[in-house]
Every structure is written in structure tokens, then in C-alpha cells.
Amino acid sequence: MAVDEAGRVRLVGAVPLLHPEQQIVEEMLAGWRNQQLCRNLQFATIDQRTRYVHRFIDHTGEFPWNWTPVHVEEYFGDLRSVKHLSHATLRGQQAALRAFTSYVANPDYGWDRVCERQFGTHPAQVFFEWNTAAHVQDNEGRPRRRPYSKQELQTLFDHADDEVARVASSGRKGWQQAYRDATMLKVAYSYGLRFNELRHLQTVDFATNPHARQFGAFGVCKVRYGKARRGSPHKPRSVLTVFSWTPGVIQDWVANGRGEPGTLDLFPSERGGLVGEPTLIRRLRRYIVDLGFPDGLDLHSLRRSYATHLIEDGWDPTFVQDQMGHEYASTTGIYEFVSSDFRNATLRAALQRTTQAALEGEPG
Template structure:
């Protein structure tokens, strides 16, 4: 059980104990009559898990490398072709899941944001018309704060291949369904997380990738990591991810060793060049 789940259970029990132990509701008198004793609060700060830092995820979780992502997406496409060529049912579901995996990475989406996308949630970006009508993805079911409605945001398209994947899915995969849902299930409802997660785990096993540490959220981690490695402004990545604070985006900065080595080498070379320039200038 994760730390956040344990804390949520303890919080629920704490609220219930506060309710039954409150004399204003009269349960203490009822319990005295029936059991000869009364309820009391037993959950305190010193004996329950606390929320002391923003990130509570497991340290084993990580993003995909670019090579791993390419292998995954290629394998997902091959699976669609194999099922269709065999004449069996299921090619459309495999195609849908392949596009969902790509879109989760392409826009850095959480699963709940992904499953709620509809065909009307895309618009043209006047500053990037090369993406056509898929220049902006309007996320309407973003992660909310406690007791608040979903937090909407707009995510700008950054990858050249995104629009083509969506156009092909709408034209050849999704078909002429009456539903506005971009990724409807076989029964017309919304996809559940376990459906896509099973598909992902099977593909990882077939590719021989260690599934420990990789999940659907790893696609979102990969999105932030790869943008930062490519030199995108951290502030822009923060807005794309829907993070209120830059420190939250910093959690996703799983930059590779190669990237860090290159950055360090560049900085050292720049410092050396400046030092040599000053030295030669002083000699002159």
C-alpha cells in the first residue's frame, strides 16, 4: 500500500471517529446504554502518517527512454496490423489503445484526462498552423484540488506526428460513431484504466522491457523529461503539465545521464573558453 493511500484511509477513519465521539450527535450516550462504554478518537498526528512533502510516489517509477518509447509505439502498431491481417476481432480496440498510448505521451496527460477527451476538445493554434485543427488540446478533466471541480487547461501540440495520428484514428479507426468521445469502449462508454494498463504490460513483456517502474503515468513523466532535455523552457513545461507550482514540475525532471553529462560538458567548455579569452586579452 502506498503512503498516500494509507494516509487517505487513516484520514477517513479519523473523521469517522470524530463524528461518533462527538457528544453533539448523541452516539456516546447510545453506546453507553448498549455497550457500557463510549467511542473515542484514537487517530492522532503522532500515530498516523503525515503529508510532509508534495511528491509521494514510489521511487521506482520512472519515464520511458526515447528508444523504449519508439519500440513500444512500433510494437503497438504492429499488433494492430497482425490482428487485422488474421481476420480476427479486436483490431479496432488495439488501434484505439495504440493511439491512447501515443496521446498520453504527446500531450503529457493523466489517464483520467485522456479517457475524457472528445472530438470537440481540439482547436487550431494560430501560432502553429502546421498542426491544423489539432494545434491545441483542451483538457477539461484535469486533476482537481480536494473538494474542487476538475481543473481545465489547454495543452499546445509540440510534436510533428501528433496531428497525423489523430487524423488517421478519426478517419480509419474510430469510425462514424455518434458519441463525441475520442476513445470510446466497445460498449460505447469510457475506457477504464485497467484495460489500457493490461495492454501496456503485455506489450512490455513481449518486448522484454522490465515493467517494474513503468506504468501509464510513465508516459506523462516521459513527456516532461523529454521536453526539458530538448531545451524547452521549464515554465512552458509547467503550464503544459497543468502544475500550479514549478516545484511540482521539478519532480518530473528525470533527465538522463547523457543529458546531464552533455550539459555539464557544455558549461565546462563555456567556462574554459571564457577563462582563455580573458587570459589572452590580458596578454595583449
């Protein structure tokens, strides 16, 4: 038995398998991997999907050719009621497992013949519309997630700076890491960046904006690792600097914190690689607890805050959309949580314009 580059299985001779169940599952996954590579999916996506298949097998105690809709309902009922998975996470797992069963159940790939010969049965699709979650709206985020207010942001950034000073004055190691993380939080907000976009920034990713020379060499941030669409490479974009304090933050970090690490990476880890997301999340969570902030704030809230604050400050929504790297305005709208003060001010301005127009239209 062998699997080709397209994921098709070929029966080779009649050599008996020592552990046929485990070996055939591994060959199925190898073939599925080849099929997904042909679709240009990212390696991380393929590996995550493979883990989902293994988890489903471990939970059900059954191999793919014995799966039934009952196994689907029991497994995902447990994930919702016991492990409390979010809607988006649950739907993502179901989509991955549906894709796997579509692959092994498709006669073009030959797994039906292999399983019939080995086990007297064959794989079938067991994930249907009536037993899986549907994607019915753009925003599946948890309702309690929200942006920081401007006051919360200022308090957070001040606290992060104080932590750098505290660690440095104690004479202990770690001040450079604290300084790096404080700068990362500020840069993430300054450009509305996702974490993966932030961690891949290099010193050569900044340039002068000829239309805003007051920002010097940091007028434009070139994001090279923008969120990729399925089967596509990372989507690059250029984000214009909008806050007057941003260049100073980056300049100070490069001059006094980053040192000379022998790499172009703007935020190298202490071991010379890229900073992992858990590292920054742990520090941010500690700061949030220290400051007594309410629930609903996380690392991605910095990106939510960027969109919200620009809209509140009167920036054009299309400009904000381009800065965020969104193809559709409706996607940017998910990130906008304008304050009541902003909405009331907008309402008053609209009513005032309407009243003024009515008065000007009255006969003299």
C-alpha cells in the same frame, strides 16, 4: 434517530432498534457522507472512504465506539507486513479513518449521546501522530517507477501498431480496440495526460493554435478533466501540441478507426461508454512483457516521459510546468528524470561558458 443534512444526529422517541450496532454504524456513515458533501468532496472520494471504514470494522471485529489505538496498530501493521501496501495508500487510509473518527467523536454531531445510551460508551479519536504515517515529502511514488527512454517509446509504439495489423490480418474481432489503445498510448504521451484526462477527451477538445498553424486543427488540446484539488471541481487547462507527428495520429484514428459511434468521445469503448483504466493497463502490461522491458514502466510513465523528454530537448521548465498543469515547479520536478547524457551535456556547456568568460576577462 435521524441524521440531518449537516451530519448531526437527532434522537427521535424511544423506539428500540432491531440490530442497533449495524444500524447505528450505517447512520454514522450516512451522517459522515452528508458532512463530506457539505465540504464539496467528490462522490468517488466519499465512497472510497466509506469502504475503508467497513474494512477496518471487518478486520478488528469492533464497532467505532469500541476502537482503540491498539486496533489501529494491528490493522496497519498487517497492511504493511502482509499486504505490502505503499506508503501513500496506507497514509490515505489512515487519513480517511482519522476523519471518520473525528466526526463521530465530535460532540456537536451527537453520536456520543447515542452510543452512551445504547452501549454505555462513546466513540473517541484513536488516530494520532504517534501511530499514523506522516506526509513528509512531495513525492511518495515508488522509486522503481521511471519514464520510458525515447528508444523504448518508439519500440512500444511500433509494437502496438504491429499488433493492430496482426489482429486485422487474422480476420478476428478486436483490431479496432487494439487500434484505439495504441492511439491512446500515443496521445497520452503527446500531451502528458493522466488517464482520466485522456479517457474524457472528445473530438471537440482540439483547436487550431494561431502561433503554430503547422499542426492544423490539432494545435491545442483542451483538457477538461484535469486533476481536482480537494473539494474543488476538475481543473481545466490547454496543452499545446509540440510533436509534429501527433496530428497525424489523431486524424488517422478519427478517419479510419473510430468510425461513427454516435458520440463526441474520442475513445469510445466497444459498448459505447468510456474506456476503463484496467482495459488499457492490461494491454500495456502485455506489450511490456512481450518486449522484455525492465520493471518500473507503467501507464503513468508516459506522463513522466513527456516531462523528461521536453526538458532534455531544451524546452523551458516553466512551459513544461504549464503543459503538465502543475501549480508549482517542484511538482513538475518530480516527473523529470533527465538522462546522464543530458546532464553531462549541460555540465559541459556550463563549464565551457565559465572558461570562455574567464578567457575573455584576461588582460590582453
